Amino acid sequence: MRRQRCRHGRADAARSAGDDRHAVGQRCRRVHVRSNRISRVSIVAILGAGTLGGAIAHKIASRGRFNAVRLIDPAAGIAAGKALDIQQSAAVERFGTRVTAHGDLDAAAGADMAVLADASESGDTGERDGADAAVDTLRRLHRFNRRAVIVCAGAPHRPVVERAVAELGIPRRQVIGAAPAALQSALRAIVALELRCPPADVSLAVLGRPPERPVVPWSEATARGYALRHLLDVAAFARLQAKVPLVWPPGPYTLASATARVCETAAGQAGMKGLACYAVLDGEMGARGIAAAVTVELGGGGVTRIVEPALTGRELVELETALSGS
Template sequence: MAAPRVIGSDAVEDARRRGRIVFEVLPGDIVTALARETAERVGIALVDGPLERPQAPRTDGAVSMRRVLYRRSPKWVAPSRAPRKARRLGKLALVGAGGVGGNVAHLAAMADIADEIALIDITPGLAAATALDLNHTSGITGARARCVGGETMELVAGAEVVVVTAGRARRPGMTRADLIDVNARVIRQAAEAIRSDAPNAIVIVVTNPLDEMTVEMLRATGFPREQVLGMAGTLDSSRFRNALAMASGVTPADVEAFTLGSHGDEMAPIPSRARIKGRPLDVFLSADQIEACVKDVITGGGQVVALKKSGSATIAPAHASIELIDHIRDARTGPVPVSIMLQGEYGIDGVVLGVPAHLGAGGLVEVEELRLTETEQVALQAAAEAIRERLGL
């Protein structure tokens, strides 16, 4: 936290000379008695901040360029350009039709993401029932996607994106790392089918422990790192934004924040890059409040597990998976936190870790390297070492 600002009569007089009628007093500011007397005398209101500021109007770069060219020559006519349109997938496959897989299928159908949505689950009838249930909604929603379901992995054939959610869920008292051995077998079985029946698919791994299972998927498929992604940072970043919004009394839409590192105890929320209403966190929150938000993110998944007693979060992970799919099909642009195999980025090599990256039709486009504080960089390195140790790398 910065040292408190002392507001004296000189500051109030300066505000008067500038023609201001309101003086913003931020949390932690010290206002002298003389400053209060001066403000009352010159008619300036001392208002507790931070104040809501109107957003500056923003003009698209292309619009600005057209205006410049028109001023130079009014005869100039801007060329017509079709608006960018999100790509609709031919087929989306979901390995696992439980809480997360079923919700992903529902969200994908409602958002018209794919022509066909295939659900696969070893539980007899579960995937087929979920698919039929979703098809029955189309008479109300008008959704065009056709859903199919079954127990055979052959249903992944021809999928452009495969989301793998299958595996044992956590129970109270379990860490994500406790699931490595049992869920690695599930990943290897899924990888074999994906490699043979959907060799061009982009694979999104949701199965816990997520970073370790993403490594296992890479090994088992033999795919390049661009094709195998782990859904983690999207979910953890959403939890971070929610925690900051709750602590500061704003809506999550007013918060920009993301979380990197592992999807576990070593995850690394990045307070230095977070913003509330475009301003640093310490304008709104104390150091203790920020630390509490960081802790809330790290324990967020465990909180859901403790309340459910059996099973883990399903709705938020489904939305996070859809966010990655939207980046892949160009419905969203810009960097998004995603777990990928690092090759020297952030000084880390040979391990899967959550980092901001740009995605496209082929999966990973590039990693965006951000300037982090020394503490945040150390946390990222610690996460990488923990994953290496758990995998025996």
């Protein structure tokens, strides 16, 4: 066996130049195949280097689906420290995404995706003031980057999605909120605990206007392909329903994971279906001009379709009430 390995595996003077070129060609082809995960030059700009912004930058970089992540924050030193920390973890986590830090918003020029996160020095501003600041950031962004898909990552960003379309005139397909996907993930985990199965085996939708008016159509929820109504009794459903408001707001790691998935799906890098996102409705489900949690299909340019669910009579009333705001 040793002689056989030497005979077939040696790289000495007896190997011809043509064989060497063939081996190099094989290595090049292998590298090329690995790089096919990224189909084109793709850049994500993350607006805000706070706790959420840093978590999103790390999650997107570590998954290796984009070429570059630009972490942008007026506190450039904080952004630089987090970007360096993430970049230094690349050798351990084995990713090649380049992470850079910037202090000016114009660094988002040319980005394919723009993620609205949290500033590193956001302070104790109220929700309205925070929404005003977020909308102003998107206004400035839209002046020099009109093609980027905007993902609002924060839990309180539903009004920002709504105002970005109504006040800034950004096409509704280009502005989405990722918080419902994080809530969807949290609820799948709770159901999995109840059934003692992996969360990935659970499928459910999140609709309405969380956190005030979330609607979970339990009639369509499944686990391992079986309807939950066949797996859980009435008491178990009551327990699950009572836990829905308790998992809001989602934490930064859940929000970061959901945002990464939304970005990848919208950029065509991952084919995840059934994502719940904030999107502005234009006649769907009888509502117009409001942002709501809905199941969306994402593709190049953002939202390609809003999926209207099959609901029971009771769930339909709950959704209509949630969308009417009454």
